[in-house]
Amino acid sequence: MPAFxxxxxxxxxxxxxxxxxxxxxxxxQSNAPRLLAFLRHYAGxxxxxxxxxxxxxxxxxxxxxxxxxxARFSTWLYRIAVNHAxxxxxxxxxxxxxxxxxxxxxxWRADAPDHMVRAEAAARVRAAxxxxxxxxxxxxxxxxxxxxxxxELCVALELGLAAVKSLLFRARQNLKADLEADIExxxxxxxxxxxxxxxxx
Numbered sequence: 070m071p072a073f074x075x076x077x078x079x080x081x082x083x084x085x086x087x088x089x090x091x092x093x094x095x096x097x098q099s100n101a102p103r104l105l106a107f108l109r110h111y112a113g114x115x116x117x118x119x120x121x122x123x124x125x126x127x128x129x130x131x132x133x134x135x136x137x138x139x140a141r142f143s144t145w146l147y148r149i150a151v152n153h154a155x156x157x158x159x160x161x162x163x164x165x166x167x168x169x170x171x172x173x174x175x176x177w178r179a180d181a182p183d184h185m186v187r188a189e190a191a192a193r194v195r196a197a198x199x200x201x202x203x204x205x206x207x208x209x210x211x212x213x214x215x216x217x218x219x220x221e222l223c224v225a226l227e228l229g230l231a232a233v234k235s236l237l238f239r240a241r242q243n244l245k246a247d248l249e250a251d252i253e254x255x256x257x258x259x260x261x262x263x264x265x266x267x268x269x270x
Contacts, residue, residue: 078142086133097126100143103215104150110210111154113199121157125150140224147211148225155203197247205240212237 078096085092101122108118128149136145198206204226211217211225222233 076138076142078146079138082129082133082136082142083138085130086136093126093130096129096142100146101126104146107147107210107215108150108154110198110214111206112157117157121150121153124153128153141221144217144221144224147215147217148227151207151211151225155207158203158206193248194244197244200247201240201243204236205243208233208237209240209244 078099081092081095081099085096104125105115105118105122108121109115112118112121125146129146132149198209201209208222208226211222217225219230219233222228222237223230226233226236228236
């Protein structure tokens with residue numbers, strides 16, 4: 070019996086390991102939408118997200134014979150995706166010859182409509198997240214958007230608990246420094262444990 074019998078993706082992955090090739094299609098269908106949404110946040114474009122997702126599922130196929138259900142399938146899948154996403158960002162940085170990501174400077178007017186303020190706040194958050202290092206961007210997105218627990222972050226990022234806590238702290242501090250004037254707009258990112266009931270400790 071697999072270590073996570075309640076996870077249909079684990080059962081599907083074990084079927085793939087046993088030689089049922091169509092199980093890969095089932096894994097793609099059940100996981101691709103959420104994975105693509107995560108990768109769009111990380112990579113910034115649909116095209117890049119699709120490229121990274123394709124590499125991720127190719128790696129799932131290649132790793133099928135060595136797969137062991139020691140964590141939720143999604144945790145294992147996102148570890149592969151994050152590795153590909155980080156490599157993608159590194160290649161992109163080399164292509165851009167060290168060009169830095171510019172933050173968006175917003176015109177905060179007292180009489181601006183609420184929807185404009187929200188849109189500007191979201192744009193500033195996105196620019197700040199994009200400006201983080203690849204690992205810091207990954208941990209913020211996995212923790213605050215995907216709801217990964219600390220233990221799941223350790224598996225996904227292949228780091229010890231102390232390193233994960235340190236990385237998450239530095240990422241939040243960098244976001245806070247970048248967005249200090251607009252801290253209320255990103256309070257949910259700074260203190261997700263208090264504001265996101267769906268996150269697991």
